[in-house]
Amino acid sequence: MTGQPRLLLRNGMSPVGTGGSAPVDILISAEGRMLDIAPGISASEVMSIDVGGRLVTPGFVDMHQHLDKSFTLADAPNRDGTLMGAIEAFRAYSKGLEKENILKRAEATLDTCVAMGTSAIRTHANLDYELELKSVEAMCELRAKSRGRIHLEVVAFATSSAARGDLAVARELLERAIAAGADCIGGTPNLAPDPRNYIDMLLDVAERHDRCVDLHIDETLDPGARWFDYLVEQTMRRGMGGRVVGSHVSSLSAVSDDEARRSIDAAAKAGVAVCTLPAANLFLQGRDRRQLVPRGLTRVAEMLDAGVPVATASDNIQDAFVPVGSGDLLEIARWTILAAHLMEDATGRAFRMITDAPAQIMRLGADYGFRAGAFADLVVSRSENVGRLVAGGAADRSVMHRGEFVAGPLCGIHTAAPA
Numbered sequence: 001m002t003g004q005p006r007l008l009l010r011n012g013m014s015p016v017g018t019g020g021s022a023p024v025d026i027l028i029s030a031e032g033r034m035l036d037i038a039p040g041i042s043a044s045e046v047m048s049i050d051v052g053g054r055l056v057t058p059g060f061v062d063m064h065q066h067l068d069k070s071f072t073l074a075d076a077p078n079r080d081g082t083l084m085g086a087i088e089a090f091r092a093y094s095k096g097l098e099k100e101n102i103l104k105r106a107e108a109t110l111d112t113c114v115a116m117g118t119s120a121i122r123t124h125a126n127l128d129y130e131l132e133l134k135s136v137e138a139m140c141e142l143r144a145k146s147r148g149r150i151h152l153e154v155v156a157f158a159t160s161s162a163a164r165g166d167l168a169v170a171r172e173l174l175e176r177a178i179a180a181g182a183d184c185i186g187g188t189p190n191l192a193p194d195p196r197n198y199i200d201m202l203l204d205v206a207e208r209h210d211r212c213v214d215l216h217i218d219e220t221l222d223p224g225a226r227w228f229d230y231l232v233e234q235t236m237r238r239g240m241g242g243r244v245v246g247s248h249v250s251s252l253s254a255v256s257d258d259e260a261r262r263s264i265d266a267a268a269k270a271g272v273a274v275c276t277l278p279a280a281n282l283f284l285q286g287r288d289r290r291q292l293v294p295r296g297l298t299r300v301a302e303m304l305d306a307g308v309p310v311a312t313a314s315d316n317i318q319d320a321f322v323p324v325g326s327g328d329l330l331e332i333a334r335w336t337i338l339a340a341h342l343m344e345d346a347t348g349r350a351f352r353m354i355t356d357a358p359a360q361i362m363r364l365g366a367d368y369g370f371r372a373g374a375f376a377d378l379v380v381s382r383s384e385n386v387g388r389l390v391a392g393g394a395a396d397r398s399v400m401h402r403g404e405f406v407a408g409p410l411c412g413i414h415t416a417a418p419a
Helices: 083-094 099-116 134-145 169-178 196-210 227-238 250-254 258-270 278-284 299-308 329-339 346-350 358-363 387-392
Strands: 005-016 020-031 032-036 047-050 056-060 059-065 118-127 151-158 184-187 213-218 244-248 272-276 310-312 378-381 397-401 404-407
Touching: 005 134, 020 056, 032 151, 056 169, 056 196, 056 250, 059 099, 059 329, 059 358, 083 258, 099 118, 099 134, 099 227, 099 329, 099 397, 118 134, 118 169, 118 213, 118 358, 134 169, 134 299, 134 310, 169 196, 184 196, 196 213, 196 227, 213 258, 213 310, 227 244, 227 272, 244 250, 258 272, 278 329, 299 310, 310 358, 329 387, 346 387
Parallel strands: 005 047, 005 056, 059 118, 118 151, 151 184, 184 213, 213 244, 244 272, 272 310
Antiparallel strands: 005 020, 020 032, 056 378, 378 397, 397 404
């Protein structure tokens, strides 16, 4: 890897598996990429920072958020705790929202997430009759404003009220969102009058504009809701593997093991990824049950075993869909271990679900990771190893974006002058 060296991080510890670590220095270029990762790097002509034996890991990737809804719980409470209750609560509240309000709350949430170690977010921005393009435009503005501290992707999220039964209207809204700068196509086909046609329309728009697709799908415990299978089928038919994500897929936990296995194997073959969202599923699903209340998650462990790319993410933060949340993906990783009943290499799997897996799904490619050539998007924390970091977190976290500390105690430390 070539480039002009600018900064040396000294006296760090790099992860070795889940339970170990080893001494490491990191040489970073003027462009913010890692030039070399090795112990004892000699670079006397560049600035340096001694990180004091802290663990250095890749930044966290939150591939499913709703920044436009965060911190609205007080104004839009969910009266019955259900998914439809949350949708109706925010829909009613959103009628009076202006872009400036959305942007202000979203930026405050993003600040919190950055401080917790998040280096990339994919946010779904409501696209519907109530908000029209306000959320999409606010998130695109936030993306431009935040380029120096985080990678932000904007999903044009065609909600259940986007079409009102008219696919042409929904398609026109999506076209306008893409013209406004949206990166991905999203939607809620289960809530559309004709889910099959809605999925087809979303995929058509994505193909026409070469966009990735990230759908809220089968977010229910009704075993008859199986639109994920149709999404997988169409992904295979259209050759869109590696560009399509099914988020939630909760109903897969309500069908027989044989049915689930067929769906999972088909997804693996088609190249369809899944994002599980434990916070929302735990809170919203199973409200009609009084005994043996289900957890509401999809079959995470079985998907991982079958080779399906699976990420876990925050979803919502302190709104009608999820009334709690801190913006800390390590917290989400812990909830995933518990709610998904992860056993073997649980902390390692959960860590990959907030780092390598979502980076792969979001197609961040060689720009992401703890390797030479990738951007220095890093979390530097007081933790012994990845296992401890996931299990217990770390109060002391410094966050680097493209070679610059943007949060944490090391953020204010001036680099030492070259010797």
